[in-house]
Amino acid sequence: MSAILNTEALLKVSNIETFYGPIQAIRGVSLEVHPGQIVTVLGANGAGKTTILKTISGVMDPERGQVNFDGHDIQRMSPDKVMRRGICHSPEGREVFPFLSVHENLVMGAYSRHDRDEVAQDMEMCYGYFPRLKERQHQRAGQMSGGEQQMLAISRALMGRPKLLLLDEPSLGLSPILVTQIFDIVRRINRERGVAILLVEQNAHIALKTADYGYIIEVGRIVLEDTCARLMDKDDIKEFYLGQKDEGVRGRRRWKRKKLWR
């Protein structure tokens, strides 16, 4: 049934609820990613953004709800099988293999593939996006700077030829210039390769500029969703996520303003 209704969405997450032991981290989240789209999930620390990605990629199992990818239910599948269906995950905090070289890290990204020639081509493509990695291809990943590791984490995920790329906080701990560079390349990857991207970010500014569609999540619930252009226009988003301070009617900032969605 659901396959017929959702022919368009590449990824359809419906009403998932995920727990850490007795603590409920996600309280019924639904979202969709369509082919070729960049979708972002925004929210504060501990809102449950990373948990959503972990639930999609199979590291955590939802208690309830479905994750449908490319017409198949993938919830409670083990992460390596999910990856083989075409979802590659660039995790929060990079998680590169510290004692392997850059080259070997990329080889591992293509572990599930057996088309040697195309793997070599894709590796050149990654070096094209991030020339810094080519310079350091024989260096151990653990010895590189945070920005270089982030480039490696994204490239390593690309090496799996994903249909959907999950990016978890690519801006974490990077300088503003590097953040801009990395997001430029994320956009290029999306356009040139046609890869759909689900982007989780705390840096709402750059995420809204990069993505097509956005979800706002607070304490495990989605409270708002819209196209990024419209989200950027909303007063609540401006005030609470983009940090723009409007002068109130009475000439000073309202400190105890209630958000509209509460």
Next chain:
Amino acid sequence: MQDAARILQLVINGSAAGCIYGLVALGFVLIYKATEMVNFAQGDIMMLGGFAAYTFIATLGMNYWLGALLAIGATALFGYLLDVLILRRVIGQPQFQVVMLTLGLGFIFRAAAGIGWGYDSIAFVTPFTNKVVRAGGLVLGQDNLSIIAGTLVLCGVLYVFFSRTRLGIAMQASSQNQLAAYYMGIPVRSVFSMIWAISAGVAAVAGILLSPVSMIDVNMGGIGIKAFAAAVLGGFGSIPGALVGGIIVGVVEQLSGYYLPPGTQDVTSNVVLLAVLVLRPQGLFGQTIRKRV
């Protein structure tokens, strides 16, 4: 001159013993790096490997090389199943549970070997038994030399496997970051089982190489304790460290057995271990890297 030759001979014999410690230590390290479990049954798996070789070579009358190969394969399969059936379930449990479980498994293996093969020391004929090589003033047993040569060959094979093959690199990757390995589509659980198979196979090689020097018996796994000291000495978690640690323990034992009063031989390995841990707590080859944020 006489003295120099004697010392050299002791060093070579000590290295041979040390290679055995090193191989068993290697088994500890491989499993620890991958799953953070310390397998105290490692020495007993070596014992089982020795008995398997005895069965193939002495009981079934196979050619030495074929029998040895089959014994290594059988022990590796045993290690694989051990992980699939039992140890996979305790990953992530507190270290103490794992220690108790593997110690208990060691007892079971010893008892099973005693029931199956008896409690007497046994031996099978190898191409190296009771042959010596004379070079200069040295008289070296071929059995000891075969241990050193076998260890070198095995290390070469393992080095090439871990650094050049896709599966080998995937094993390193799974050891370094299990979660990321899953994200790469590496089937981490079966990779870990294969690591158990390799370390059981390495233990079997140690048992087979050791058999012409000291006979096979149910309690030969006791050298697991010295091998454990060797692994810690090398910096638990380092593969070259395990081998170097093993050789240091072996050589120190031989030299102290000759030059120091009787009885000191058995404690010297632990004295060396304590000295190293005081001076260099991470061990000789301890790998540390800080995660960048």
